[in-house]
Amino acid sequence: MKTLVKDIRIVTKKDIQSVLDQNMPIAFPTETVYGLGAKIDDIKAIKKIFMLKKRPLKNPMIVHVSNQKMISSVVLNIPKDAKKLIKNFFPGPLTLILKKKKTLNSLITANMETVGIRMPSNKTALKLLDLIGQPIVAPSANVSGKPSSTNYKHVLDDFDGKIPLLIKGEEISLGIESTIIDMTVNPYVILRPGIITSDQIEKVLLKKLGTVSKTIAPGMIYPHYVPSKPLTVLEGDYDQIRNFLKSKEGSIFIGDSLKYKDIPNFVSMGEGKDQLIINLYKTLRSLDNYKGEEVFTHVVDHRGYMNRLMKASEGRLIKLSIEN
Numbered sequence: 455m456k457t458l459v460k461d462i463r464i465v466t467k468k469d470i471q472s473v474l475d476q477n478m479p480i481a482f483p484t485e486t487v488y489g490l491g492a493k494i495d496d497i498k499a500i501k502k503i504f505m506l507k508k509r510p511l512k513n514p515m516i517v518h519v520s521n522q523k524m525i526s527s528v529v530l531n532i533p534k535d536a537k538k539l540i541k542n543f544f545p546g547p548l549t550l551i552l553k554k555k556k557t558l559n560s561l562i563t564a565n566m567e568t569v570g571i572r573m574p575s576n577k578t579a580l581k582l583l584d585l586i587g588q589p590i591v592a593p594s595a596n597v598s599g600k601p602s603s604t605n606y607k608h609v610l611d612d613f614d615g616k617i618p619l620l621i622k623g624e625e626i627s628l629g630i631e632s633t634i635i636d637m638t639v640n641p642y643v644i645l646r647p648g649i650i651t652s653d654q655i656e657k658v659l660l661k662k663l664g665t666v667s668k669t670i671a672p673g674m675i676y677p678h679y680v681p682s683k684p685l686t687v688l689e690g691d692y693d694q695i696r697n698f699l700k701s702k703e704g705s706i707f708i709g710d711s712l713k714y715k716d717i718p719n720f721v722s723m724g725e726g727k728d729q730l731i732i733n734l735y736k737t738l739r740s741l742d743n744y745k746g747e748e749v750f751t752h753v754v755d756h757r758g759y760m761n762r763l764m765k766a767s768e769g770r771l772i773k774l775s776i777e778n
Contacts, residue, residue: 455618477502481613486649490595493588535637547633549632551569601734635663641661680765685750695717696717705746709751727755
């Protein structure tokens with residue numbers, strides 16, 4: 455199979471229909487990461503997503519929509535608070551966990567009675583949804599466990615020759631997956647932090663969020679974002695980190711060039727928090743290009759970023775002190 459790479463500006467309904475007729479998924483960008491999408495009623499294509507990604511069947515998928523009608527077609531009802539969040543954050547990087555309609559296939563929801571709904575703000579994603587004319591499931595376009603794809607070349611690294619169509623278009627603008635909030639429990643809880651914060655959500659809802667939930671959501675279980683070289687997160691100031699790395703000769707250090715560019719074997723992820731978030735997966739995927747068997751990085755004051763970073767490091771965190 456040859457993977458066609460096409461710009462959304464020249465993609466036609468005929469192109470899309472050709473892929474749908476093959477019961478195959480389509481790769482496309484959102485504002486967060488690239489997704490691998492299939493119609494919610496195309497079980498053959500959905501099964502191929504699981505197979506291509508090597509994704510566990512117990513890991514539910516997020517349903518992407520482009521309008522209110524699509525939301526109503528998959529959820530049992532839209533509570534008042536959910537409507538508030540939709541009004542304030544859709545389209546955008548927020549996923550709502552709501553009660554699903556019984557007609558929605560259980561393969562999508564890992565046999566649960568809930569479903570994650572999101573409306574991307576990326577124009578390419580919205581145009582694709584409109585061309586298809588119905589909701590699509592779309593986990594990230596990467597082999598499960600690896601860093602997510604934030605440009606089309608990452609997608610080709612994982613799926614070239616395995617999918618028929620990869621759509622290019624509006625660039626990724628955020629770099630980490632959506633915030634997920636479970637609205638089927640009381641109080642509501644953040645299952646996966648992202649760009650949209652709990653403070654922003656609480657300001658809209660005028661109520662506090664909880665902290666514990668038994669709900670399973672994408673990104674909560676199984677290894678995620680793990681690079682090819684072992685990664686460890688260091689918590690400490692500049693001097694502590696520099697002193698620690700003296701005993702790690704030949705290791706790689708990745709991070710903020712505003713603060714750490716003078717550290718030996720430094721690989722820049724950009725300047726400041728926003729650039730670090732955008733470049734996280736790109737940097738993790740590029741580590742094979744650098745000499746060194748171990749990779750270290752630093753703590754960043756951003757819950758969504760640290761959530762992905764700690765998963766990428768498989769929980770390896772060293773809190774530095776003067777003794778280190």
